[in-house]
Amino acid sequence: MLTSLSIKNYALIDNLHVDFNNGFSIITGETGAGKSILLGGLSLILGKRADLSSLKDDSKKCIIEAVFNVSNYNLRSIFEVEDLDYDEQTIIRREILPSGKSRAFVNDSPVNLSNLQVLGEKLVDIHSQHQTLQIISNDFQFQVIDALANNQKERDNYALELRQYKKLNKELNELLSFQSNAIKEHDYNSFLLNELVEANLVEGEHEILEQEYETLNNIEDIKERLAESYHVLSDEQVGIITNLTLLKNNFQKLSSMSSKYEELHNRINSSLIDLDDLLSEIDESQNNLEADPQRLDEVNAKLQLLNNLMLKHTSSSVSELISIRDSLSEKVSVTENLDETIKEKREAISGKQQILDEISKEIHNKRSLAIPKLKRELEDILIELGMPNAQFKIEINLGDDYFSNGKDELTFLFTANKGGSFNELKKAASGGELSRIMLAIKSILSNYIQLPTIMFDEIDTGVSGEISNKMGDIMLQMSKTMQVFSITHLPQIAAKGHSHFRVYKEDIAGVTSTKLLKLNHDERVVEIAQMLGGMNISSSAMAHAKELLN
CATH class of the missing domain: 3.40.50.300 (P-loop containing nucleotide triphosphate hydrolases)
Structure with missing residues (x-):
């Protein structure tokens, strides 16, 4: 208020x-x-x-x-x-x-x-x-009927189910649109996917293959440099290890004379151990290194394949190719499973329609029971408001469309005269009659629902x-x-x-x-007396005013 x-x-x-x-x-x-x-x-x-x-x-x-x-x-x-x-x-x-x-x-x-x-x-x-447009609104007329029918719970349930039904329909239309476009792209996407699947992509593979290719492609040069390195380390006359061993022996004898020499001996010994390990690794590398022209061709072919795929898909790594492959796989999978998804969506829509039909039928039945009561109450009030021949013809038919408040189609007709033809309110009632009809409707509504503050002008x-x-x-x-x-x-x-x-x-x-x-009370008496007889208030006007107030 x-x-x-x-x-x-x-x-x-x-x-x-x-x-x-x-x-x-x-x-x-x-x-x-x-x-x-x-x-x-x-x-x-x-x-x-x-x-x-x-x-x-x-x-x-x-x-x-x-x-x-x-x-x-x-x-x-x-x-x-x-x-x-x-x-x-x-x-x-x-x-x-x-x-x-x-x-x-x-x-x-x-x-x-x-x-x-x-x-x-x-x-x-x-x-x-001048503000009676609301009364001729179909939505308002349904609101009045539903107030008498106590349909609020049913309408709330219907509105919830209708929102979900519309959401499912929107999703179905999006799927159908997607399917229409996806079918055109499906063959091309499948071709691209098969290319990437057949490539057997492995994370980090490109870098590993490049290193293997460099090794296989330069194996003779690598062997020669490894052999030369092995000789530099192990030659009995001038090899690094031979000379470092001599150096170690000299400082081993000196280490007993001074802690400084002992420290140098330890450092030389540590270097000698590292060089022995290095020599073993070089020897192992020489033994494991063999020319393999067939493997070189395989590595070169795989690198060419990866490079071509990266160029084709404008990617810079195998990792990006894997992401593209997974994305294409999802698209192809979705397209291939789309018929089943569309079928499931249509079944969900059909189920939602059944629920809406049930609620709509319940709303319709309650409205059908409320309409005679509304018609009777309206006509009774309008008789008191000086419209003794006012009659309403209110009919609802359960249609096929899902409206915002059910599936009913409403006919709300009126005649103000006995024997007159029924017509829509806006055509059959004058402004003054519409005003009195609205007053009658609002008075009925106030008995069933909480109305906002109303101001009759x-x-x-x-x-x-x-x-x-x-x-x-x-x-x-x-x-x-x-x-x-x-x-x-x-x-x-x-x-x-x-x-x-x-x-x-x-x-x-x-x-x-x-x-x-x-x-206050006395001022009201004067005001009403003036409304009765004008500014020059008579004693009879005052008496009449008091009588009205009492």
Whole structure:
């Protein structure tokens, strides 16, 4: 519910703050006093686009702030979806800057207009004779029927299954599209894959083969240099090991004379051990080294194959070729298994359709039971609202398409005259009749679901005193379960409110401002008496006003 509203520097309003109670609140005032300004300010809170011309003083910013108690509205999920901070006392603030820019905040967090509009729809419903498009909406008509049918659980389940059904259909279409393109590429990808598979790729193989190729290709030169190296080390006359052995023996004799010589002896001995190992390795290398022209050809062929594959796939290593091979393998595998995957997806879609059909049938059955009740209640209320011949023809048929709220196709027809032909609401009802039909529907809805704050803006225009009295009774009844405002010119309705506010203009220092005053009991008597008889209040008007209030 709306608990308070503050408006600064908007249109004819300098600074206005008002607190509201639950129940039925009345707003009255002379034509042109500024009731539309009040609604305009509230509309900005609900996400309407701002207009720089609405600033009273264009050198200052306009600030409009509203506080809502949302504890009974189950809006936590809406706040989460819109990424807003949830608070049971939610504050919405709108600022229009002199530059023309507009800012909006929900619980002090900046938001855009789309956030405000989504939230605003759940908080306030402003309804006038010129705003009856909702009633002719198929979605709204289903909402009314489902409220009486208590279909919320079924609709939630249906919506969940429908999202999954649409997701599966999207995935199937993507698979079919992929299959169409993949078939064209499959043969080429298979050819490339077979090339890479037949190459028997091994991580690091290219570097190993290059080393083996260098060895096999230069084997005679390698043998010659190894033999020469072996001779340099092992020759009995001038070999390094022979001379180092002599050097070792000399320092072995000297080592007993000085620790310095002993250290040199140890170093020479260590070098001699390393050279003996080196000689053994050179000898082993000579023994293991053999020319192998066949192996040389094999290594050369494999290197040529790897080089050609790397050039073909613009890669720089066997490791990259292996990654390409694995990727091609996956593509080919997916393509080859695609028929099975598509079959499984179609089976999942078929299963989801069965679930949707079952839920849709349940929704349809409950709607079918609720429609006669809705028709009866609507026609009964409209009789009281001066439309004794109003009749509805409401029919639903279970179709084949999956709509957002089930599979039903709805026909919602109306006639205001006895013997008249049934037609769509927008064609069969006048503006005033649509307004009364909307009031009847909202009053019925208020008995079944928690509605947002509703503001009726002069929907009683042009109705008689007797009918207006009944309209007031309906609004009063609605206010038992929700917050209701009525902007009215009729005293019969104004007298039924729990709270009464008067909009008026005041001239201060040659400047006109719009004010809003909450009336006490005596002030209400005067206001209603003026609504009955004009500014010159008669004693009979005062008596009538008191009678209406009592």
